[in-house]
Amino acid sequence: MTFREKLKINERWKQMINTKVLDKILNKVEKPARYIGMEQNSIKKDLNKVKVKFAFSFPDIYDVGMSHLGLHILYNLINEEEDFACERVFSPWLDMEEEMRKENLPLFTLESKEEVKNFDFLGFTLQYEMSYTNILNILDLADIPLLSKDRKEEDPLVIAGGPCAYNPEPIADFIDFFVIGEGEEVTLEILHLYKKHKEEKGTRDEFLEKVATIEGVYVPKFYDIVYNDDNTIKEMIPISPKVPKVIKKRMIKDLNSMFSPEKMIVPFIETIHDRVVLEIFRGCTRGCRFCQAGMIYRPVREKSIDRLVELAEKLIESTGYENISLSSLSSCDYSELYLLISKLMERFEEKKVGVSLPSLRLDSFIIDILNEIEKVRKTGLTFAPEAGSQRLRDVINKGVTEDDLINTVTKVFKEGWSSIKLYFMIGLPTETDEDVLGIKDLAYKVKDIFFSLPKEERKGNLKITASASCFVPKPFTPFQWVGQDSIDEFHRKAHLLKNSIRDKKITFNYHDPKLSYLEAIIARGDRRISKLILRAWEKGCKFDGWSEHFKYDKWIEAMEELNIDGDFYALRTRDFDEVLPWDFIDPLVSKKYLIREFKKSLEGETTGDCREGCRGCGIVDCVMRGEK
């Protein structure tokens, strides 16, 4: 070993964070257990012995990030490899950040309390656009240059994946490369490539060139964007012949043979999902036209009952949890749901392990199942009709009728539930005031159903909560070309509703239209939006998704300073032939299908569930296609 190398090792040791300072800080902050790691099933390896160190980051606080299933999958996937270590890092809460900055304590991983800066990779999962300023804050706290172009050989490779990576452009300046699609296979391909590259002592740029050839990987710096005079995109040009023109999403063919975690980290503190999360299938066959997840996670692929029971057993054993949540985009659609639930209940009855269903459809068959599994308490139920009128539900292809709702709600009340939440959106394409007031009508109908029951059949105190969120058009949905309602229009519609609902049993609330406006700008933003996010962060924006910390004025200030027109991104309706910032990504669902669906929506024409026949969305390897 040369003297220089020895010196480097010494330096490295010095860089490990000062745990005395950490201890002092932890005594001052709220919920210090967020920052200590050491939970059941967390994995701490000797970082000096592994070849590739990966820091996984969910850019929000621990309590939120630990409830994300993808974290548990990738964490275990990477750590199963002897040569790799995956450690976690979250956004410190405001009190912790303040102390860390005061004490000059750099951001560290929970497992080894090692500086994030000393990792080979820092990987972000992008679950919502409003977390992007937190990414910058994490980079800053970790003392990593914010802009990809400023990073040096010794800095970690900053990468990102997850649903929002389907439009990577708004954060293209900060991220060295993106991974599009499902991560189980491609993550290991990337890390193995890196291990080899490191052994061969290659440079950062050489690695980026190599990794760009892996399917699903997008390296922004290898592409130039040319704009038209009207600010729309003229074209995207790869600057090297080696990189692909189109980035195809990664998709796992068989979920039964795919890596699935048999362990989950069990947090000490209470998090949103304090239970085993069992992923039962991916994709969705419903084809709701506003839903990005429903499009990008196609095709639908189920895990078998045998595999699920096997995984459930291992997860219950390794965690000690007392509840299993069956997770997917629409769990009630699992083809043999009843059989799965009875098998799980039979298997775990003795252990007092409960089974729960997170997302609910308006279907009375589900109520039978719920009755079976919710033997204990009849707490609130949540339904999402999304729109108030049948006409508008047809436009968005929400395959739910008023009869469905009435039948289900009647049954639910008879079974003893009395607290119902109804989720809606306002600002959907073609919406009229009549549609908006349909939300009120529906809520009143639910109330009437309750009171039309004979008194002895009603149980509890009726409570209806109707919530409206403001529609945000998303990439890769049939509504990706649509202009969003203005903030004023959202307010007008919300007030129209608020003033019309005058009943003590019904509570109406709606999401902040300002937040939805920003979300719409970023969701369909291009590369120029990176500058906006950076400027907003410089002005103190972070935790934008937390309404109490969202600083709308700062964002507007930033847009004015940079001469960025938010309405151009949020409110403008695009032509079908406009080059969209995310057009170079292939989600396997075809643009032709999205256009067809959009045109049908304007006619109020619905498209049936894929399970009843293939709808020709363009996906080749889909079981629904074979059954036609």
Add this chain to the structure above:
Amino acid sequence: MIIRVKFNKKNYLKYISHLDLMRLFQRSFNRANIPVKYSKGFNPQPKFSIGAPLSLGIESEEEYMDIDLEYMPVAEFIDRMNRVLPEDIQIISGKYLKREESLNSIIAWSNYEIQFKTDHRKSKEEINKVIDNWLLHEKIMITKIRKKKGKEIEKEINIRPFIGNVIVKDVNNNITISVLLKTGSNGNLNPMDFVNVLNRDCELNIDMDTISIKRLALYAEKGDELYKPL
């Protein structure tokens, strides 16, 4: 049958709260396949209780927990639990109770070891003397803020009866003192409140960022005798 066990809580795990600890034990019973008894009713809960909850940020050598379970050998219980518990929370010993006496009804005193830095360069004897003189007072008052129906109510309490022996053990580098404080339903003094009032009255100039507290033992009281719950 009710088994009483002694366990510790060390290092970073001092940062998990009492409620977190309860959840940790509940899951550990599940993972270790301990035949814990459950309460009856709509929401059955495992029957166990931890005596004298420890404040967040304080380590402990000796905590106690009672668990109602179907009989299994004590050694096996400890072995199975320690295998699933984190290394900084481990069960040290255990015993089946002959008669039921809940931990919370018997625990009366805690022995804490408190360490801190100060800018004073006093000798051990000098500090001992200052503290002894302080303890001669019949009344040592503190202001407690209680929340009642959303209103904050200030209350003056005399904590002198809640302070037992105070011994200065070491003054090199850190000052280390050992103190006996009243704990439980018949009077309770939080060690941080004690340090604050000690600093206020004895002018020790304690550097509050350097305070580290560890509970060394819990005691029950019979007459003038103190004894350990196990």
